[in-house]
Amino acid sequence: MLFCNSEGLPITEHLPEGHEGREIYGIVEDPHPDKGRAFARLEKIQGRRIEKEREDDDDEESPKSQST
Numbered sequence: 001m002l003f004c005n006s007e008g009l010p011i012t013e014h015l016p017e018g019h020e021g022r023e024i025y026g027i028v029e030d031p032h033p034d035k036g037r038a039f040a041r042l043e044k045i046q047g048r049r050i051e052k053e054r055e056d057d058d059d060e061e062s063p064k065s066q067s068t
Contacts, residue, residue, distance in 0.1 A: 005031050
């Protein structure tokens with residue numbers, strides 16, 4: 001699911017590089033970066049990258065974090 005801006009374009013700036021949505025629409029900036037996207041806000045506050053695990057990963061159940 002993608003969030004859309006007022007023009008109906010999907011917000012892609014929070015998608016990872018190489019994501020199909022970014023390739024199709026380019027970078028569409030988030031008009032309301034202070035709303036929603038909890039992981040994005042947490043990453044900014046903590047200064048680190050947080051990646052959600054995929055369902056096919058059985059190693060851990062919590063989000064992964066990486067230093068930037």
